[in-house]
Amino acid sequence: MDNVTPRVRVPKTASAGEAILIKTLISHPMESGQRKDSDGNIIPREIINRFTCDFNGQNVVDVKMEPAISTNPYLEFQATVPESGTFTFTWYDDDGSVYTDTKDIAVG
Amino acid sequence: MTYTRRTTFKLAFGATVLAALPFSARADAAEDAIAAFTGGATPGTEGITLTAPEIAENGNTVPIDVAAPGAVSILLLATGNPVPDAATFSFGPLAAAQAASTRIRLAKTQTVVAIAKMPDGSFVQASQEVKVTIGGCGG
Numbered sequence: 001m002d003n004v005t006p007r008v009r010v011p012k013t014a015s016a017g018e019a020i021l022i023k024t025l026i027s028h029p030m031e032s033g034q035r036k037d038s039d040g041n042i043i044p045r046e047i048i049n050r051f052t053c054d055f056n057g058q059n060v061v062d063v064k065m066e067p068a069i070s071t072n073p074y075l076e077f078q079a080t081v082p083e084s085g086t087f088t089f090t091w092y093d094d095d096g097s098v099y100t101d102t103k104d105i106a107v108g
Numbered sequence: 109m110t111y112t113r114r115t116t117f118k119l120a121f122g123a124t125v126l127a128a129l130p131f132s133a134r135a136d137a138a139e140d141a142i143a144a145f146t147g148g149a150t151p152g153t154e155g156i157t158l159t160a161p162e163i164a165e166n167g168n169t170v171p172i173d174v175a176a177p178g179a180v181s182i183l184l185l186a187t188g189n190p191v192p193d194a195a196t197f198s199f200g201p202l203a204a205a206q207a208a209s210t211r212i213r214l215a216k217t218q219t220v221v222a223i224a225k226m227p228d229g230s231f232v233q234a235s236q237e238v239k240v241t242i243g244g245c246g247g
Contacts, residue, residue, distance in 0.1 A: 019204030032213065034190055059200025061208065068186050068194035070169040070211040070244075077197075078204035 010103040032067035050092040056085040138187035151233035158234040167244030175207035176224030188218025213244035
């Protein structure tokens with residue numbers, strides 16, 4: 001899908017082992033498959049069905065999403081940062097597209 | 109047709125059954141989703157918190173917070189939606205807290221349910237009713 005922009009907020013620095021708050025938002029219509037167009041035809045389902053967040057290859061959270069998730073899916077969760085590294089965020093679309101974003105964090 | 113006492117009772121009973129039918133069909137879908145997650149185990153009530161607004165003016169985006177310290181995964185259900193499942197959160201080794209926030213769609217006034225699976229295989233459940241002014245599933 002076009003015009004899908006992930007936005008992620010992660011602190012730039014943290015102390016080792018600190019719990020940090022991560023907020024993610026991605027622009028996506030999340031068409032539920034329940035709506036009808038003006039001619040009464042059902043608009044086919046088109047959603048992001050899975051989101052994962054990993055830090056240096058270790059999983060933080062893996063979310064299975066259903067059509068009940070709102071347009072522009074927003075997710076907020078907490079992660080532990082044992083060392084400096086990179087968060088990788090991945091969204092999986094129904095149409096096979098995969099959207100990724102990465103954020104670096106320094107532990108000092 | 110004259111309304112005798114007998115026909116009035118019959119009419120009232122028929123109306124009650126008709127009104128109850130769609131609701132029980134919906135509730136079954138939610139119960140099936142719960143059973144699929146818990147494997148039929150009866151969930152407890154301690155150790156999970158579900159935060160949702162009492163009244164949601166717009167059913168298209170209803171903010172939901174769920175937290176279950178120590179949980180392996182959390183299933184979020186909107187029992188009154190055409191498809192009751194909303195999301196399943198699975199927490200990895202680097203999750204600092206087994207908690208998450210998101211925004212969901214609610215088709216109508218209904219009960220939102222969260223069920224957490226604990227590492228020992230037990231389940232805990234929390235639920236809250238959310239009154240919806242404008243439903244969030246479109247026409």
